[in-house]
Amino acid sequence: MAEELTPETPEETTEEQAIKQRKNGLYPGVSDELAENMKSGWADTELRDLAPIAQADKTAARRAALSARFPGERLVIPAGNLKTRSNDTEYNFRASTEYAYLTGDQTQDGVLVLEPVKNGHQATIYLLPRSDRENGEFWLDGQGELWVGRRHSLTEAEQLLGVPAKDVRELAAQLKEATGPVRAVRGHDAGIETALTDKVTAERDEELRVYLSEARLIKDDFEVSELKKACDATARGFEDVVKVLDKAEATSERYIEGTFFLRARVEGNDIGYGSICAAGPHATTLHWVRNDGDVRSGDLLLLDAGVETNELYTADITRTLPINGRYTDLQRKIYDAVYEAQEAGIAAVKPGAAYRDFHDAAQRVLAEKLVEWGLVEGPVERVLELGLQRRWTLHGTGHMLGMDVHDCAAARTEAYVDTTLAPGMCLTVEPGLYFQADDLTVPEEYRGIGVRIEDDILVTEDGNVNLSDALPRRSEEVEAWMAGLKG
16 A cells, blocks of 8 residues: 655644645655646546436435425535544545435535525535645645545536535635524534534434434335345345355355455445354354354354445345255254244235334244243243243344435434334344353253344335345245255
């Protein structure tokens, strides 16, 4: 990795500091002649007559709805800044969900501002313009375009996003002078929050965050298309994993993780969350993301992973696979019980149903199985009333899905878990049974077995559609699918 031309002082280099430091000779090897040479001789690369992004009409409608909800108030929604990974390297940037949802843009340091006007709001997107070649920023600053790549000009951004664009470096000063009520999405841009000190309140800002979370409960056709794309790419990632299970056995769960990650980066932006590649007893740890354990023939692999599309919509799918391609009798018994529970849960997903219905339906099936197997004393109604099945079912049966894997998380209880399902909602149905390796309340042969099956379900006008149905779920179909891929 190339090392930047850094100043001798450890302070962060701003554009103005960079100019001063170059003039003062603080950049080693940068002569006046070189500095002058780097100013000129560059071709005009401005892109013209750009078509709007595919979701421009959708983001415009979302901004209009936001404007109607908070009339007369200035609304500030930042994309966020780079975060340091170590020393002078940063994590890959991922724009805040709220910002990307309202703009379709994903560039760092961007800020959407809705300025109140007579009949609503004037939306403006504040972005970093092209790197300045006259003052050397583009090659002397670590975030200059020579180092990190070309960014769109403000004119290009306006054409793509359908929003007037201005220089974000001027925004903080403007916000400091702003008057009237202001709301902002917090936690993404410390500089913007500092500029708004004494102008915002935590309560008012939380109302904005909650609104934007609840606005995502119903997906439009563009979002549904992206979620389907994410599910299909994820299915191909699962196929990739099955094809290399022999190599994973020779190495570790990391081989599975890396294999799926390749698909996520080739077909999308990234993984939507840390992949859970849990082999053997690790399958009983709900969020096993260390992925450093052994992969052994005869054990199960619980793979919970999702591709995030380039528009930042993620799938969330789980399959529990026999590593050698065949379930043992006990593994099949447990797997089939979870499958039956999932079938009951999916059947409960329909418009007008209570959100909690699919969870209750799945839990009832699992409680019945646990009583039938003699692992908990019945009757089933007693088990459910006391929640005794939860020792082995552990978690809720699903959650909303979208731009965040646990989408709409800031929504009010009455708008989410206490609401009724409506067409356009997308949620996961993911029951599981987990018998911990040290659980002395179950027979020894159960210990260390964990099974989860998860699919992404879209509520439709007359029921539901399984967006992730490209992957088999029945135990015998899973075995046949794996045999075909390995064959």
